[in-house]
Amino acid sequence: MAKKKLVLIGNGMAGIRAIEEILQLLPDQFDITVFGKEPYPNYNRIQLSKVLQGDTEIKDITLNEWQWYEDNGILLYPGETVTKIDKQKQVVYTDKGKETAYDHLIIATGSNPFMLPLPGADKEGVTAFRDIEDCEKMIDASKNYKRAAVIGGGLLGLEAARGLLNLGMEVDVIHIADYLMERQLDHAAAELLQKELESQGMNFYLEKQTSEITGKKRVTGLKFKDGGAIPADLVVMAVGIKPNIALAQESGVEVNRGIVVNDHMETNIPNIYAVGECAEHREMVYGLVAPLYEQGQALAKQICGMNHQGYKGSVLSTQLKVSGVDVFSTGLINETADTKSIKVFDEWQNTYKKILVQNDKLTGAVLFGDTKEGTKLLSLIKKGANVQEYLESQQAGDDGESVVAAMSDEEIICGCNGVSKGTIVSAIKNDGLLTVEQVKGKTNASRSCGTCKNLVSDLLTDTLGDEYEADTKESICACTDLTRDEVVAEIKEKGLTYSKEVMNVLEWKTEEGCSKCKPALNYYLGMVYPQEHEDERESRFVNERLHANIQKDGTYSVVPRMYGGVTNAEDLRTIADVADKYDVGMIKLTGGQRIDLLGVKKEDLPDVWKDLGMPSGYAYGKSVRTVKTCVGAEFCRFGTQDSTGMGIQLEKKFEGLNTPHKVKMGVSACPRNCAEGGIKDVGVVGLDGVWEVYVGGNGGTDLRKAELLVKVKTQQEVLEYTAAFLQYYRENASYLERTSHYVERVGIEHVQEIVNDDQLRAELNARMDQALSVYQEPWSHVLESETTLKDLYQKVTAK
Numbered sequence: 001m002a003k004k005k006l007v008l009i010g011n012g013m014a015g016i017r018a019i020e021e022i023l024q025l026l027p028d029q030f031d032i033t034v035f036g037k038e039p040y041p042n043y044n045r046i047q048l049s050k051v052l053q054g055d056t057e058i059k060d061i062t063l064n065e066w067q068w069y070e071d072n073g074i075l076l077y078p079g080e081t082v083t084k085i086d087k088q089k090q091v092v093y094t095d096k097g098k099e100t101a102y103d104h105l106i107i108a109t110g111s112n113p114f115m116l117p118l119p120g121a122d123k124e125g126v127t128a129f130r131d132i133e134d135c136e137k138m139i140d141a142s143k144n145y146k147r148a149a150v151i152g153g154g155l156l157g158l159e160a161a162r163g164l165l166n167l168g169m170e171v172d173v174i175h176i177a178d179y180l181m182e183r184q185l186d187h188a189a190a191e192l193l194q195k196e197l198e199s200q201g202m203n204f205y206l207e208k209q210t211s212e213i214t215g216k217k218r219v220t221g222l223k224f225k226d227g228g229a230i231p232a233d234l235v236v237m238a239v240g241i242k243p244n245i246a247l248a249q250e251s252g253v254e255v256n257r258g259i260v261v262n263d264h265m266e267t268n269i270p271n272i273y274a275v276g277e278c279a280e281h282r283e284m285v286y287g288l289v290a291p292l293y294e295q296g297q298a299l300a301k302q303i304c305g306m307n308h309q310g311y312k313g314s315v316l317s318t319q320l321k322v323s324g325v326d327v328f329s330t331g332l333i334n335e336t337a338d339t340k341s342i343k344v345f346d347e348w349q350n351t352y353k354k355i356l357v358q359n360d361k362l363t364g365a366v367l368f369g370d371t372k373e374g375t376k377l378l379s380l381i382k383k384g385a386n387v388q389e390y391l392e393s394q395q396a397g398d399d400g401e402s403v404v405a406a407m408s409d410e411e412i413i414c415g416c417n418g419v420s421k422g423t424i425v426s427a428i429k430n431d432g433l434l435t436v437e438q439v440k441g442k443t444n445a446s447r448s449c450g451t452c453k454n455l456v457s458d459l460l461t462d463t464l465g466d467e468y469e470a471d472t473k474e475s476i477c478a479c480t481d482l483t484r485d486e487v488v489a490e491i492k493e494k495g496l497t498y499s500k501e502v503m504n505v506l507e508w509k510t511e512e513g514c515s516k517c518k519p520a521l522n523y524y525l526g527m528v529y530p531q532e533h534e535d536e537r538e539s540r541f542v543n544e545r546l547h548a549n550i551q552k553d554g555t556y557s558v559v560p561r562m563y564g565g566v567t568n569a570e571d572l573r574t575i576a577d578v579a580d581k582y583d584v585g586m587i588k589l590t591g592g593q594r595i596d597l598l599g600v601k602k603e604d605l606p607d608v609w610k611d612l613g614m615p616s617g618y619a620y621g622k623s624v625r626t627v628k629t630c631v632g633a634e635f636c637r638f639g640t641q642d643s644t645g646m647g648i649q650l651e652k653k654f655e656g657l658n659t660p661h662k663v664k665m666g667v668s669a670c671p672r673n674c675a676e677g678g679i680k681d682v683g684v685v686g687l688d689g690v691w692e693v694y695v696g697g698n699g700g701t702d703l704r705k706a707e708l709l710v711k712v713k714t715q716q717e718v719l720e721y722t723a724a725f726l727q728y729y730r731e732n733a734s735y736l737e738r739t740s741h742y743v744e745r746v747g748i749e750h751v752q753e754i755v756n757d758d759q760l761r762a763e764l765n766a767r768m769d770q771a772l773s774v775y776q777e778p779w780s781h782v783l784e785s786e787t788t789l790k791d792l793y794q795k796v797t798a799k
């Protein structure tokens, strides 16, 4: 029997998945031809966010290699656009003059990004975020320009913004609604999200409508309807998508918002089907892959003539792919008159969970901070489970069982591809799978957005026990396969002295590195060669480059040094005069016993520092920050030691020391611990004739009690042991690893062993002295350099 001619328009995720399903059902029944406008094989569009964020590369996001098309006898025309469909003759025509006949035609033309029709939208430097080309445009722009504006605070906009931050740009996000991701999150979760992203360096303009993109040939900024304006050298529009229906419409196929299809993915024209983002099913157009893959399954069965129920619509779930931010939502997001909610807000852990219940059934969920329950909630909501079932399943999870062990076989692990726990476990057992990659190849789990990789790994552990060796070797970023320890060892062994050299010699996969490895390499080089290494300021995070913390509204905060939290009348008068002169928005006492001047314009920073005449408090740096002290023996009736004097000595000694992450200290003069040494990186507590030194505490999101390192008698010994601990941490922790994680990871006993060894302690102290010997006070250093003043602090148009 002659093979049927099957033609696919659109070589994207939905169309190719439908073809894969067809090949599984009837491998040899069709002559398949695929036309794809983009010049690549089918790639994972979702992973473009990760490419931009520097976690992966374009060459690694291909889903079906060229060879796959060949192996399956598929004729692929990449870079060729179908321009016309003749539905009577059953022929399609392309922009390269090709005519191809079909028996079955699948339209999978996806969507086009929606570009706001603003004056200036056609300028150089304005882009969407939809395909490889857009991604490359942004990466290129980041090499030559500094300021990016992302219009749209939805999922795509925030992922783009995170990517641009990673590329070293300063990023403003402009959003029309009063909170972020309003279609996927409620107000509470969005606020937590905004706070987290602000701490990562994003700057938000909410309830703002852009009225114009300014500039001559290239964009230079944005104007808002309310009269404000901001500068920008790159504008990314991430305001939504429009189903790509023009071809179908011009060819007489019924369209509404998308190409109208029934449950069998059939259009109104015989033998023409539509699937993916271009299709409209029961008045719904989807923009996530999970429903598109479900549509593909139904379509494959239809084309292969199998009996099936058809596609009935999907319950959606969303996960944001921004490192350090866990957000999940599914189903109903906001309360209605007939919903009840289960809400848990854990302020310590910074986690939020809301589950909505309607007539005793789970109907929606929003998770922030801890999204482990996401897949379980999605399955329960999909099957219309009762709230009781959820509560019971939670109890099972609380009994010490792992999350995956407590899941039923039907529960979905991979939301994008609809792969259940049962499917994965039987594939592991029956096909002898041993790695996440093998599970991905066999079942598709984790093949799309990749957020379920950890669950797949847990399932491997659960099923294989000791046989499964998780790949724990973690490279410092996607630019290299080398771990932190391997890179540091190579730097020492090969005598590498600057970042570019490290990248070249160690065969980095990217020419320029990324925002993860660049600051890390700069730190490691400075740690290995404290006296020789010339700080590569351009690879530092923006706050460190500018020596001030950027605030929500684009202004900066200035925190002068106040050793041990002690000040005097003269300094206070100077601070007050500066605050008046520069119209400082707010004067605030910080938790570290200092004074913060908030709302300083960037161009005023150098003058503010000059007028203050005080050293920088380093409130923005990965370095020793403050030493908080209690009043101590001199004034407090419980005090047994001079805590203030001790704190001042510590702060003066370690001032400006570069460390893998920020380091905070506290010194108290009795166990009442008013300076909170129990939650500091280094906490010192004075007792009668004794000083206790604690390390590895944290009072932030990962609350951790500091552990006792040593008890000593003199202030000199406190300085000596603290120096040994900090130097050992500097030499062995990963960049951006707080002491709390580091001590937890290596164990306090190990650190004690090192610092209690007299010889090692003396060597660590000697290396610490070398590191401290090169300190230059940063504010006065900037004031001495005309070029830095011009390059970094020149006046820009502010809001």
Ligand SMILES: Cc1cc2nc3c(=O)[nH]c(=O)nc-3n(C[C@H](O)[C@H](O)[C@H](O)COP(=O)(O)OP(=O)(O)OC[C@H]3O[C@@H](n4cnc5c(N)ncnc54)[C@H](O)[C@@H]3O)c2cc1C
Residues within 6 Å of the ligand: 009, 010, 011, 012, 013, 014, 015, 035, 036, 037, 038, 045, 046, 047, 048, 049, 080, 081, 082, 083, 108, 109, 110, 111, 129, 130, 131, 156, 244, 247, 275, 276, 277, 278, 286, 287, 288, 289, 290, 292, 319, 321, 416, 449
């Ligand atoms: C940056 C980014 C992040 C995302 N993150 C997620 C996520 O985390 N989770 C999730 O579920 N989804 C995510 N998505 C959405 C997901 O990628 C899309 O839903 C999915 O790719 C749509 O598949 P499709 O095949 O319908 O369309 P597409 O993948 O757009 O494929 C359509 C293809 O058809 C081609 N084409 C159009 N017209 C013609 C023609 N006339 N002739 C020939 N070819 C034509 C197009 O060029 C395109 O290559 C993300 C999207 C982006 C851009």
Ligand code: SF4
Residues within 6 Å of the ligand: 630, 631, 632, 633, 636, 637, 638, 639, 640, 643, 668, 669, 670, 671, 672, 673, 674, 675
């Ligand atoms: S820690 Fe002790 S000595 Fe210091 S202020 Fe508090 S009570 Fe007084």
